[in-house]
Amino acid sequence: MNFDYSDDHIMIRNMVRDFAEEVCGPGAEERDEKEEFAYDIWKKCGELGLAGITFPEEYGGIGADYMSYSIAIEELSKVDASVGVTISAHSSLCANPIYMFGTEEQKQKYLVPLATGEKMGAFGLTEAMAGSDASGTRTTAVRDGDEYVINGTKCFITNGYYGDIYVITAQMDKSKGNRGIAAFILEKGTPGFTFGKKEKKMGIRSSATYELAFENVRIPAENLLGQEGQGFKIAMATLDYGRIGIASQALGIAQGAYEAALKYSKERVQFGMSLSQMPVIQFKLADMALEIEAARLLIYQACDLATQHKPVSKHAAMAKVFAAEVANKVTKEAVQVLGGYGYTRDYPVERMMRDAKITEIYEGTSEIQRVVIAANILKD
Amino acid sequence: MNIVVCLKQTFDTEAKIVLDSTGKIDSAGVNLVINTYDEFAVEEALKLKEKFGGEVTIVSMGGDRVQEAIRTALAMGADQAVLVNDPSIAYADEAAIADILAKAVATIPYDIILTGRMAVDDGSSQVGVRLAEALDIPSVSSILKLDVEDSKATATREIDGGTEIIETTLPAVFTAQKGLNEPRYPSMMGIMKAKKKEIKVLTLADLGTSAADMAAKMNAPKFSLPSARKAGIKIAGEEAADKAKELARLLREEAKVI
Numbered sequence: 001m002n003f004d005y006s007d008d009h010i011m012i013r014n015m016v017r018d019f020a021e022e023v024c025g026p027g028a029e030e031r032d033e034k035e036e037f038a039y040d041i042w043k044k045c046g047e048l049g050l051a052g053i054t055f056p057e058e059y060g061g062i063g064a065d066y067m068s069y070s071i072a073i074e075e076l077s078k079v080d081a082s083v084g085v086t087i088s089a090h091s092s093l094c095a096n097p098i099y100m101f102g103t104e105e106q107k108q109k110y111l112v113p114l115a116t117g118e119k120m121g122a123f124g125l126t127e128a129m130a131g132s133d134a135s136g137t138r139t140t141a142v143r144d145g146d147e148y149v150i151n152g153t154k155c156f157i158t159n160g161y162y163g164d165i166y167v168i169t170a171q172m173d174k175s176k177g178n179r180g181i182a183a184f185i186l187e188k189g190t191p192g193f194t195f196g197k198k199e200k201k202m203g204i205r206s207s208a209t210y211e212l213a214f215e216n217v218r219i220p221a222e223n224l225l226g227q228e229g230q231g232f233k234i235a236m237a238t239l240d241y242g243r244i245g246i247a248s249q250a251l252g253i254a255q256g257a258y259e260a261a262l263k264y265s266k267e268r269v270q271f272g273m274s275l276s277q278m279p280v281i282q283f284k285l286a287d288m289a290l291e292i293e294a295a296r297l298l299i300y301q302a303c304d305l306a307t308q309h310k311p312v313s314k315h316a317a318m319a320k321v322f323a324a325e326v327a328n329k330v331t332k333e334a335v336q337v338l339g340g341y342g343y344t345r346d347y348p349v350e351r352m353m354r355d356a357k358i359t360e361i362y363e364g365t366s367e368i369q370r371v372v373i374a375a376n377i378l379k380d
Numbered sequence: 381m382n383i384v385v386c387l388k389q390t391f392d393t394e395a396k397i398v399l400d401s402t403g404k405i406d407s408a409g410v411n412l413v414i415n416t417y418d419e420f421a422v423e424e425a426l427k428l429k430e431k432f433g434g435e436v437t438i439v440s441m442g443g444d445r446v447q448e449a450i451r452t453a454l455a456m457g458a459d460q461a462v463l464v465n466d467p468s469i470a471y472a473d474e475a476a477i478a479d480i481l482a483k484a485v486a487t488i489p490y491d492i493i494l495t496g497r498m499a500v501d502d503g504s505s506q507v508g509v510r511l512a513e514a515l516d517i518p519s520v521s522s523i524l525k526l527d528v529e530d531s532k533a534t535a536t537r538e539i540d541g542g543t544e545i546i547e548t549t550l551p552a553v554f555t556a557q558k559g560l561n562e563p564r565y566p567s568m569m570g571i572m573k574a575k576k577k578e579i580k581v582l583t584l585a586d587l588g589t590s591a592a593d594m595a596a597k598m599n600a601p602k603f604s605l606p607s608a609r610k611a612g613i614k615i616a617g618e619e620a621a622d623k624a625k626e627l628a629r630l631l632r633e634e635a636k637v638i
Contacts, residue, residue, distance in 0.1 A: 007448070011455055011571045019565050049568030062568045072568075 012068050016075035019048065020083070028080040031206035032351050035198075037162060038206060042086055045076075046117020050087055054307075055099055059107055060115035066303035070248040077252025078259075081355035082207040084252055088245030089158040090114065093363075094121025097167050097238040098185065101226040110165050110185055122163035123242075124154040124186075124212050125235050132368050134169070134232055135177045139214060141170035141184065148184065148224065150217040153196065156362070160210030161195045164188050167238075168212070169231045181231035185223045192217035203354035240313045242363045243320035244306055247299045250320075250327035250359040254295065257327075257334035257352040258288045264338050264347075275337065284337060288330045295323040314376035321369035324359035331356040381434035381528075383425045384488065385458065386481055386495040386511065387418040389442055389449035393500055403602055407445075414449045417496025420556035423563040424526060425494050426457045432528070434491075435459040439484050441469055441477065447579060455566030455574040462488065466584045468591035476594040478510030483587040485515065490551055492533070497522045497555040508555035519553040520546050524560055 005013070024041055031038055045051060053069040055061025062068075069091070077084030095114040098106055113119040130136035139152025150170055157166075166186040173180030186193060196211025226234050262285055265275040275281045302315040331353035335342040342349045360366045391397070392411040400406040414422070425436045438453045438461035440446050450461045464484050472480065485493065493512075498505040505521075512519030524543060525536035531550045536543050538557050566574075584590055613630070617623035631638045 007451065007575065008571055010448075011452060011566065011574070012568065014452070015455075015566050015568075015571065047567070048565055053568060062572060064568065064572060068568075 008064070009067060009071055012064070013071050013075060015048070016050070016072045017078075019044075020076050020079040024076065024080045024083050028082075028206075029345065029348065029351065031080070031082070033205075033345070035200070035205045037086075037208040038083070039162060041083055042120060042162070043117070045083070045087055049117075050076075051090060051117030052095065052115025053091065055095065055111065055115040059099070060112040065307040066244060067300055067307070070244060070251075070299055070303050073245055073248035074252035074255065077249040078256035080206070081249055081253050081352070082204045084249040085158055085204055085207050085246070086120075088242065088249055089123060090121045090163075092242035092245040093123030093158075093238055094163070094165060094167050096241055097123075097183065097225060097234055100237060101183070101230070101234050102185075103222075105222065106185060106225070114165060119164035120159055120162055121165045121167070122157055122159035123238065124157050124160075124166050124168035126156045127152070127154055132365055134181065134235060137169055137171045137181055139168070139170040141172050141182055143172075143221070144218075146221045147218045148221060150184065150186070150192075150214040150219065152214050154212040155196075156199060157210055157212050158362075159208055160212055161198070162208050166212070167225060168214075169235055172228055176229065178232040179229050181235070182228045183225040183231040183234045184219060185225055186214075186217070186219060190217055190219060201358075203351070203356070203358055205354075239363055240316050241306060243316040243369075244299065244302050244312075246359055246363045247295070247302070247316070247319040247323040250323035250356065251292065251295050251299060253352050253356050253359070254288070254292050254323070254327040254330040257331040257349050257356075258285070258292055260347065260349050260352075261285060261288065261334040261337040264341075268339075281337060284333050288333060291326045291330065295319070295326045298322050314373055317364070317369040317372040317376075320359075320364065321366045321373075324356075324366060327356040327359055328353075381428060381432040382489040382491045383428050383434060383436045384485055384490045384493045385418070385421050385425045385436060385438050385453070386485070386493065386508070387422065387438055387440045387449060387453055388415045388496070388499050388507075389413070389440065389446045390415040390499055390501040397605065399603055399605065403604075405603055412445055412448060414452055415496050415499050415501075417498055417500070417556055417558070419496070419563040420558065420560045421494035421496050421554075422453050422456055422458065423561045424554075424556060426564070427561065428492065428528060429457070437462065437488055437490075439463075439481060439488075441465070441480055441484070443470075450579055451574045452566060454577045454579075455570040456564055457566075457570060458577075460577050461579040463579055463581050464584070464587065465581050466591075468584065469594065471596060471599060472594060473596035473598040474504050474506040474510060475598075476596055478507050478514050480584070480587065480589070480594060481507070481511050482514035483589060484582060485511070487582075487587075491531070492528065492550055493517075493553045495553065495555050497557050508553055512553035515551075515553070517551050517553060518548045519555070520548060521555040522557040523554050524557055526554060526560070 049062050052061035053064050057063045073084050073088050098111045114121045141148045141150050169181050169183050172182050192215045194213045196213050199209040268275045298319040302319040305312040334349045335353050389412050392413050395410045398406045429436050436458040438458050441464040462484050495508045509519045520535045522538045523535040527534045534547050615623045615626050617626050
């Protein structure tokens with residue numbers, strides 16, 4: 001067990017940190033206020049190679065390990081959690097299932113442009129009746145000659161509208177429940193595929209979250225991802241890896257809030273001393289630092305397993321639920337340390353607190369993470 | 381085109397300066413970076429390579445930690461590096477540094493040499509021009525723009541209150557001023573490829589010289605931190621005219637500047 005960062009990890013952290021501070025930082029507050037997606041920042045991320053960090057070079061990726069990916073998402077999210085999730089959803093939820101389950105043709109056609117950042121990806125699993133319970137999927141797919149016909153709607157889709165390539169799930173045989181679900185690759189612009197409302201959210205307001213609508217959308221049979229009936233398994237495997245991305249986002253949010261609180265505590269003077277000289281505040285900061293450190297280590301353990309292609313389900317779930325809960329605790333406490341000023345939009349901590357909440361919900365609620373962990377520990 | 385960039389590793393400008401027990405600057409735990417002005421030089425070198433083809437070689441000197449700065453430049457797109465690493469150069473002065481760099485640069489082909497106009501730590505602003513003198517080639521310092529055509533270069537140089545345009549033959553040394561360009565971020569691919577690029581490490585002996593030959597003509601016996609800033613004074617007075625009078629009095633009698 002080596003607890004050192006490699007030289008590459010240090011260089012990656014420095015580069016993404018600089019990029020986040022200089023490019024993502026200045027407009028973050030305004031984008032949050034206006035709920036504006038920064039397409040130009042996404043493009044720059046692609047140019048820097050941040051869209052395909054874990055994919056092999058032969059598919060247009062960087063061929064780096066999961067820790068490199070985690071570091072990149074963390075540093076982006078520290079400054080703007082919306083940018084962090086844009087990259088995470090694109091890589092883990094769209095490009096990765098194609099990498100894991102796609103045919104060689106599908107990888108060449110879809111994975112390569114996703115990995116290079118030429119195209120943006122999204123994942124359409126969630127529906128009004130299918131949140132934690134995927135068997136509630138009502139979107140249908142019917143085989144018709146050498147095509148599939150898709151009908152239905154998806155909601156809360158990150159990178160919707162701007163995304164070019166979508167991995168979606170659809171029910172092909174309701175009598176089979178989860179085993180009737182299939183996954184498909186769908187391109188923006190396919191006739192019948194439109195976008196519904198843009199969600200008005202509490203946080204990650206500059207992340208693009210949209211409804212998807214499918215009305216007799218015809219796609220070639222070659223766009224089936226994996227096998228018919230394999231869709232649920234594909235979705236679950238996809239979410240396992242995606243949880244590392246979200247855990248990293250939560251870690252970044254927590255780290256950003258903690259650093260803001262630490263800095264403020266040294267500057268703010270009340271009762272003739274800086275807040276950082278008061279034991280009450282020192283304990284708050286100590287708890288933040290220690291919980292962040294614990295989350296970090298859990299994430300890096302999951303990264304190590306993922307990089308080695310070892311089973312990662314339990315550790316990814318642990319990392320995600322822990323990091324998300326830490327992010328919520330730390331951001332709330334950071335607002336508290338900044339007091340009245342922390343409650344205003346002049347300081348970034350209120351945005352971080354609003355951003356943190358979603359990490360306990362998407363890519364599997366904290367309750368579902370515990371279901372996954374329990375299932376794993378009880379089968380051992 | 382053979383493009384050489386001389387780069388120095390310095391403290392991050394936001395780092396806190398601490399003196400150790402012997403009164404020297406302590407670099408333990410400090411974040412070290414490529415000297416800001418050398419970053420402009422690296423970027424300009426990469427732009428020349430993109431335009432003319434060829435290679436960019438980084439030349440630097442210092443201890444093992446300098447490799448971090450060199451790797452970052454390699455990650456930005458430079459091709460290889462030469463590092464002079466010898467314990468005796470730790471306290472070399474600007475003349476010795478320039479001589480050592482000149483000897484290191486002379487081991488490789490060069491058409492153009494770029495470096496920053498100044499190091500942000502000691503602020504001497506000497507080494508680039510001294511290097512040109514040691515190599516017996518022209519130098520243009522503090523450039524804001526550089527155009528190269530065949531074996532001729534036209535540089536726009538920042539001077540007091542304006543700019544001047546200087547034409548010179550190549551090879552020559554150009555020192556970069558802020559505004560020359562916007563240094564690129566190393567890409568992820570660049571970072572992954574950097575570790576495969578060669579950093580040739582040389583000692584003074586490899587350069588055919590020794591510590592004795594490079595003895596500093598100037599040395600800094602003592603460092604001290606600046607004295608703590610005193611609180612400002614609020615000028616007393618009812619009207620602006622009164623305050624101006626009081627300010628004039630203070631400037632004359634206390635600050636003694638007028």
